[in-house]
Amino acid sequence: MNRRDFLKTTAAATGLFSLLGSHRILADTAPTGSINILWIVVDDMGFGDLSSTGTSTYSTPNIDRIGREGVTMENSYVYPVCTATRAAMLTGYSPQKYGLQAVLLPGSSAGLPAGAISAAKEFKAHGYHTALIGKWHIGDDADAHPNAQGFDDFFGFLWGETDYYTHTKDVSGVDTLDFYQNGTLVDTKGYTTDLFTSKAISLLEKNQSAPFFLCLSYNAPHYYLAGPTEYGGDTYKSVMRVLDDGIGKVLDALDRLDLTKNTLVVFTTDNGSPYNNPTPPTNAPFSGIKNMLKEGGIRTPLMARLPGIIPRGSRCKENFAIWDLLPTSLNFANLTTSTSFEGKNRKSLFTTQGTTNDDPLCFKYNAQASGGDTRAVVKRNWKLFYYETDGLTKLFDLSSDPAESTDLAGANPDKVAELKADWNAWAASFSPSQGTWP
Numbered sequence: 001m002n003r004r005d006f007l008k009t010t011a012a013a014t015g016l017f018s019l020l021g022s023h024r025i026l027a028d029t030a031p032t033g034s035i036n037i038l039w040i041v042v043d044d045m046g047f048g049d050l051s052s053t054g055t056s057t058y059s060t061p062n063i064d065r066i067g068r069e070g071v072t073m074e075n076s077y078v079y080p081v082c083t084a085t086r087a088a089m090l091t092g093y094s095p096q097k098y099g100l101q102a103v104l105l106p107g108s109s110a111g112l113p114a115g116a117i118s119a120a121k122e123f124k125a126h127g128y129h130t131a132l133i134g135k136w137h138i139g140d141d142a143d144a145h146p147n148a149q150g151f152d153d154f155f156g157f158l159w160g161e162t163d164y165y166t167h168t169k170d171v172s173g174v175d176t177l178d179f180y181q182n183g184t185l186v187d188t189k190g191y192t193t194d195l196f197t198s199k200a201i202s203l204l205e206k207n208q209s210a211p212f213f214l215c216l217s218y219n220a221p222h223y224y225l226a227g228p229t230e231y232g233g234d235t236y237k238s239v240m241r242v243l244d245d246g247i248g249k250v251l252d253a254l255d256r257l258d259l260t261k262n263t264l265v266v267f268t269t270d271n272g273s274p275y276n277n278p279t280p281p282t283n284a285p286f287s288g289i290k291n292m293l294k295e296g297g298i299r300t301p302l303m304a305r306l307p308g309i310i311p312r313g314s315r316c317k318e319n320f321a322i323w324d325l326l327p328t329s330l331n332f333a334n335l336t337t338s339t340s341f342e343g344k345n346r347k348s349l350f351t352t353q354g355t356t357n358d359d360p361l362c363f364k365y366n367a368q369a370s371g372g373d374t375r376a377v378v379k380r381n382w383k384l385f386y387y388e389t390d391g392l393t394k395l396f397d398l399s400s401d402p403a404e405s406t407d408l409a410g411a412n413p414d415k416v417a418e419l420k421a422d423w424n425a426w427a428a429s430f431s432p433s434q435g436t437w438p
């Protein structure tokens with residue numbers, strides 16, 4: 001190396017270090033310009049399956065990094081199954097809005113209709129590049145297809161679960177490929193978590209200077225579990241470790257591309273685990289599993305990061321519903337819309353300590369496997385619960401009884417009446433009505 005090259009290299013290195021230095025300083029400065037949106041959704045992960053929420057079976061330093069560098073929403077709610085939660089997340093409404101409260105099976109005619117409200121359409125209207133990478137599960141006919149619902153790019157699968165390696169699902173005894181690049185069926189080789197991670201990083205690289213809305217929707221850790229040998233094979237632990245590593249690579253790519261400072265990152269699971277073991281998969285400290293409106297089915301460890309806007313390492317105990325995520329994300333991005341939502345902009349819950357949410361969160365779900373309607377209202381620390389099979393209305397104080405073990409309905413008739421009235425008002429907001437609380 002001659003002297004001139006040496007000086008050039010030194011100058012470049014100095015520039016790099018000063019850039020890194022300024023990046024570190026800028027990390028807690030409010031972002032300027034467009035705000036990108038990255039939703040990371042995982043599938044059937046139990047509430048207790050992160051290092052930050054209890055498990056010591058393995059470590060999830062990368063997922064937990066989002067909470068360490070942002071806010072952890074301790075009382076965040078989803079629906080107890082994939083389709084319902086994803087419909088609510090994408091539309092800003094309870095899943096009943098489009099009749100998507102139950103799990104869709106392959107070939108179902110149900111799904112998001114043409115003309116449905118969709119997060120992708122909202123962001124696209126503001127010039128964002130929109131992409132869904134991973135699982136869809138809110139309809140597989142032409143109108144419901146991700147590309148028809150506003151996503152510029154779709155890479156992933158349409159149905160409820162896929163084989164991690166073959167990307168097939170058993171449909172009436174036939175292993176059927178369900179993997180797409182937009183409208184084209186593709187037989188891409190690879191492990192889904194790795195494929196989705198790589199695709200997400202490639203999308204970030206391409207959209208470094210243009211605003212994007214990316215929904216990164218991993219099928220992990222949904223059954224049927226399969227994992228790389230070097231991670232320990234087909235165990236929940238290995239699937240979670242690859243998932244955490246993948247999310248770490250995406251966060252590292254945001255750093256490398258200087259996108260961390262202006263990207264809202266949200267992490268959530270779509271419903272609780274179908275198993276509630278002493279070790280992962282576990283919904284501890286809650287009772288219940290996927291497919292139930294018990295806390296184990298519907299509480300999610302949601303975390304969000306936007307440096308300079310969301311205080312680092314903060315925690316929020318206020319209630320947040322997945323149908324609030326779209327209006328909240330639009331607000332974080334400083335975007336306006338003429339679309340109205342059932343969900344509300346809850347940005348201040350994420351950013352400002354002391355903000356409260358007194359609104360009731362109302363649920364109705366038919367537990368297909370066990371039969372019977374279930375209803376629930378969560379309002380501050382109270383939860384009213386009804387299950388058709390036993391015909392009982394129960395009241396729980398979640399602040400002292402997160403496992404919903406002690407029914408306080410008899411001692412609190414006024415609270416029961418208040419929450420029933422909240423639920424009935426919510427049910428009557430649909431046409432036709434969702435009924436009345438028994």
Ligand SMILES: [Ca+2]
Binds near residue numbers: 043270
């Ligand atoms: Ca799920």
